[in-house]
Amino acid sequence: MTRRLLLSYLALALLVLAGLEIPLGYIYARGETSRASQSVERDAAMLAEVTEENIEKGQFDALPDVVGDYATRTGGHVVVTDKQGVVLADSAPLGRTGISLAEQPDISRALNNQPTVTTTTDGEGRDVLSATMPGSSGTLVRGTLRLTYPLDQVSTRVHRIWGALALAGASTLALVALVAFSMARWITRPLRTLEAATTQLADGHLTHPPDATTGPPELRQLATSFTRTATRLQHLLQSQQAFASEASHQLKTPLTALRLRLENFEPHLDPRAHGSLDEAVGEVERLGRMVQGLLALARLENTATTPEPVDLDTVLADRVTMWESLAAEQYVTLDITGSPAGQVWAIPGALEQIIDNLLANALRVSPASTTITLHRLPGGELHIIDQGPGMSAADRERAFDRFWRSSDSHHDGTGLGLPIVRHLVDASDGTITLNPAPGTGLDALIRLRPVATRPYQAQPTGKNFASRRPRGRRTQAVGRP
Template identity: 70%
Template sequence: MTRRLMLSYVALALLVLLGLEIPLGYLYARGEESRFAQSIERDASMLAEIAEESIEKGNLTALPELAREYAEDNPGARVVIVDRTGRLLTDSAGTIPTGSTLAGEPDIAAALRNRTTVATSTGTNSADVLAATMPGSSGTTIRGALRVTYPMTTVTDRENRIWAVLALAGACIVTAVALVAFALARWITRPLRTLERATAQLAAGRLDNPPDADSGPPELRRLAAAFTHTATRLQHLLQAQHGFASEASHQLKTPLTSLRLRLENFEPYLDPRAHPSLEETIGEVERLSRMVHGLLALARLENTATTPGPVDADAVLVERATMWEPLAAEQHVTIAITGPAAGRVRAIPGALEQIIDNLLANALRVSPPGTTITLARAPGAGLHVIDQGPGMPEADRERAFDRFWRASDSHHDGTGLGLPIVRHLVHASGGQITLHAAPGGGLDAHVQLRPAGRERRFQTIAVTHAAAGHRR
């Protein structure tokens, strides 16, 4: 932002300078040309009077001296004098033979008709020259004409110098404006920089350095103060929420365990017809206990800020598949691993294990006997856990990550916290998780994590399993 502010100030200064210096330089150039033309016209008029007097007196020998003296006093100037018929009397440059007729040239012809001509033309060396042609007359009697030419380089050199001075002055002004703009932009954005650092700290879970509310413009100071107040209040609310979840979970664990033991102790004393209801009640108590454990796990995860690190996805996959094989065998479900190596991904410590465990648990819960769960490692470091279950409708997939939510047609004892825990672990590792219908039935829980090392592409862990309207 500092650079953008400084550039805006410099751009504004440039526009102002261009709006002032270009017209000023143009006016100066036109003025120089006008003064130059007036000066040459005045000299030509004076010389024409002297030449006319010499021609009138027949003193033609004085004309070459007159032209030569003027040319010597004004380097670059050239004087041409003709008589009333247009015959050349003298040329200070000596390039035209004396006696040559110049009556056919427009400015000489106009002067012999008693008209003054001042115009710019191209000389013999392709350079612009200013020519002032005057009649040598006394009243209406014309005795000759005089032409004075002068190269325009004298004027253009002065014009170039003034343009250079204006450019140098503009550069100095722009430099000064840039320095002032940089200092001003730094002063303006200092609270924003501290606010940015504070926002990053708050996003990481803790605000250690509040933004600077004592420097910068009043509006930014008020913004920094309001942010600090809001962040402090938000931290207190989050701490209170996390503390309540943790405390409530801990306090509920002991009564639930005691309640289950008491219910189990009732079994010998109940009528056999009440045993099904007792078993259902014990099952609900167990589900409530698992829910409390899930809440406690979520509270611990939300209170822990951990930096993701490299994890060997292949080793984790083999380890978790080995751990789940005995449980899968009890349900007559097979777990198979296929495909090339998946590589290394970035995840917080222990996250990948919990992600695979939760998703495999969901897949086993709904996998029919005699089916196979295939852990297929696809090209591009992708992992797929594919089962042959009934799947999940699209409407249920959209709500599957809501806490405590379970599908209306669910017949299992899930707590509704498995997928929220998975999502939290994935997001904390810098990845994303989405649910899709798997080919041939089942659910594709697609987890995309960042690659470890120097790889630039994302590695994919796609966990596909069946869930017939059930909630993780």
């Protein structure tokens, strides 16, 4: 913003200077040309009178001295002719006399007692002011005089004034730039401190509040309001974090005690009530997992973490190894395919939890003797594909809602696994979508930003884990297994 303000001030100053100096320069240039023209016309008229007297008296020998002296003093070029247009004197060193100039327009008009003042070019191609005057007494013309004066000196003076105007403009712009830069820095100082404070607040801690003592009153008021809002927000976040921490301890203890009390009832109940008791214990366990999921979501939402480079291939191989035993118990094969994906941006620990939750969901719906394919692609793309019953389009739209479970589901999930996955993917600046897999099943597609500037090591593909024996209860994953 400082640069934009500075450019705005300079553009405004440049427009003002251009509006003043350009017309002034043109006026001065026209004035110099006009003054030079008038001076040449006046000198030509005076010389014409002198030469006319010499011609009248027959003093032709005095003419070269008169025109030569003037040419030496002023740098002009003087040519004198008689009433027939024949050159009597020429101030040029190589000038010729005795030749007729009567056919030249300006000489012809002067012989008709008509003066001529104009701008033309000489024999060397230079621009000159030319004044041709008749040497006459009344209507009797005894000769003519042509005075040409080079415009080089006039152009030099004009260029000098243009240079002076340009120097004055540059100096003015430099002064304006200095003043504008100081003013822009003063105006934007609260904004810079506000930006730094916003960055700190996004990281979770406001250690340096924005400066509310300098800058325009509006920005000072904005900085004060931001500090008050940030302080209130930090207080609320700290209260929420404290609640999540305390609730984690306060809720786990009574739920554990309730489950133990229910299990202790088993010897004293009629065998026909054991089924209801198992269902009650299962609901208590589900409630415990739900509490853990809610606390996990609260901790994730209260933690502002910056994504870091993570090797997707290494994490993938590690998580598949961790899930080997559970997959084997359900006669399900885990298969890593595709080319190495390389490094991606993810918040610390997020990629592991994402894969864990998606594998847990896939294992829960995968029939025996099927394969869960983990297909990776270069550029940070990962597909987790199962061969289960799949999901309808409507269910896929609502799958990331908290506590939502499909109406035809018969598992004891909490409906928090996929919302946690969505939150972790969003925090890592990635995307996740659920698509139908070829045939049956579900394709969970995760896209994370690749780290193109860092090398990665390829992991082996096609790693298979076979099953051994069926497992009894299936687990709803919230964190890692």
